[in-house]
Amino acid sequence: MSTVGILGGGQLARMMALAGAPLGLRFLVLDTVTDACAGQFAPMVVGDYTDPSALAQFASQVDVATFDFENVPAQSAQWLTERVPVFPGPRALATAQDRLAEKTLFRELGIPVPPFAAIGTLAELQAAVQGIGTPCILKTRRLGYDGKGQFRIKTPADVDAAWAALGAQAGHVGLILEGFVAFQRELSVVAVRGRDGEFRAWPLTENWHVDGVLSASLAPAQVEDALRDTALGYAQALAEALDYVGVFALELFCRDGELLANEMAPRVHNSGHWTIEGSETSQFQNHLRAVLGLPLGSTRMIGTACMLNWLGQMPDAGAVLAEAGGHWHDYGKQPRAGRKVGHATLRADSRKELADALQRVGEALGLQGQVAPVVRALESA
Ligand code: ATP
Ligand code: MG
Numbered sequence: 001m002s003t004v005g006i007l008g009g010g011q012l013a014r015m016m017a018l019a020g021a022p023l024g025l026r027f028l029v030l031d032t033v034t035d036a037c038a039g040q041f042a043p044m045v046v047g048d049y050t051d052p053s054a055l056a057q058f059a060s061q062v063d064v065a066t067f068d069f070e071n072v073p074a075q076s077a078q079w080l081t082e083r084v085p086v087f088p089g090p091r092a093l094a095t096a097q098d099r100l101a102e103k104t105l106f107r108e109l110g111i112p113v114p115p116f117a118a119i120g121t122l123a124e125l126q127a128a129v130q131g132i133g134t135p136c137i138l139k140t141r142r143l144g145y146d147g148k149g150q151f152r153i154k155t156p157a158d159v160d161a162a163w164a165a166l167g168a169q170a171g172h173v174g175l176i177l178e179g180f181v182a183f184q185r186e187l188s189v190v191a192v193r194g195r196d197g198e199f200r201a202w203p204l205t206e207n208w209h210v211d212g213v214l215s216a217s218l219a220p221a222q223v224e225d226a227l228r229d230t231a232l233g234y235a236q237a238l239a240e241a242l243d244y245v246g247v248f249a250l251e252l253f254c255r256d257g258e259l260l261a262n263e264m265a266p267r268v269h270n271s272g273h274w275t276i277e278g279s280e281t282s283q284f285q286n287h288l289r290a291v292l293g294l295p296l297g298s299t300r301m302i303g304t305a306c307m308l309n310w311l312g313q314m315p316d317a318g319a320v321l322a323e324a325g326g327h328w329h330d331y332g333k334q335p336r337a338g339r340k341v342g343h344a345t346l347r348a349d350s351r352k353e354l355a356d357a358l359q360r361v362g363e364a365l366g367l368q369g370q371v372a373p374v375v376r377a378l379e380s381a
């Protein structure tokens with residue numbers, strides 16, 4: 001029986017452990033806090049990701065290691081790689097950890113990106129804002145998630161405020177300025193690549209964010225076949241360039257029928273949570289299969305599915321559980337403003353049935369605003 005080590009013990013690790021149980025897998029989670037939510041289902045080592053004794057204790061007990069958290073320091077990932085197989089490998093992780101490195105790679109691969117520039121000083125920011133134009137977004141190169149570490153520059157007059165907010169990070173995690181994309185839709189490709197290079201992608205997903213945080217996902221996204229094929233082609237090119245092993249997500253903006261890459265996530269992804277009930281093989285199970293060198297499962301979809309994120313605190317489960325295709329995921333976390341505490345997936349055989357179920361759930365929970373864009377997308381198709 002194999003033991004899979006997971007660096008980071010959040011909900012992604014928790015869902016991985018749940019998906020691995022039927023495969024007879026054991027898990028060990030390394031996290032910095034004792035109450036990490038994956039710890040409810042897997043034994044834990046508690047320690048910093050750079051703590052040699054925690055890393056050694058972790059490495060000595062696992063057959064293979066993977067990530068729930070993409071910001072594990074590259075040196076720690078490298079140290080582990082010298083002791084146990086680690087997937088995805090340190091190069092893929094290092095690239096995906098750094099917005100500048102990832103955007104540079106996208107461009108090299110012919111994947112369109114918004115204009116961007118590395119920023120080290122206020123003078124560089126001023127020059128880049130001139131060059132790229134407004135609106136634009138200043139972001140930390142590393143360690144950002146859920147829209148944290150970002151400042152939107154609407155006019156050149158915002159430059160000083162942006163520097164005041166993030167300038168101190170320039171020498172620490174680095175900064176990047178990106179052109180703001182006036183997109184009509186956000187899409188993601190969730191895909192998996194095996195140790196033998198086999199590549200599979202789930203149907204394209206459409207996503208809606210609120211204040212930089214994912215709010216809802218719908219699959220399959222209603223897009224033309226050519227656009228879907230282009231998106232999947234970008235994901236495959238990226239996976240091959242990085243010799244990637246495991247599940248990853250590629251986030252894309254769609255503007256006037258053109259795709260622009262935003263970022264990649266070197267791990268299972270929030271926009272792929274619908275695959276647990278909405279596809280033959282979930283992203284969590286396929287990630288485990290990939291890192292263990294097992295045959296990959298089919299990514300075929302079962303009907304149509306929508307995932308709703310629960311932020312801050314869990315709503316009442318009743319309305320979702322009352323739906324024929326309603327599925328509930330409570331991560332067992334303490335409520336906190338803005339925190340991802342759970343999600344629901346609604347699955348249906350037709351788009352009409354899914355739209356009706358979403359309306360009922362939105363009304364019952366007072367979350368009409370969260371379901372509205374998804375219902376609109378379903379009805380416009
Ligand atoms: P996560 O890793 O949780 O997806 P993050 O903190 O890495 O988020 P991004 O994905 O870069 O942040 O940005 C979060 C959201 O902010 C995007 O999904 C998009 O809605 C918006 N956004 C980010 N960059 C741009 C941009 N250049 N143009 C327009 N919108 C953007
Ligand atoms: Mg990100």
Ligand code: MG
Pocket residue numbers: 251262263
């Ligand atoms: Mg993102």
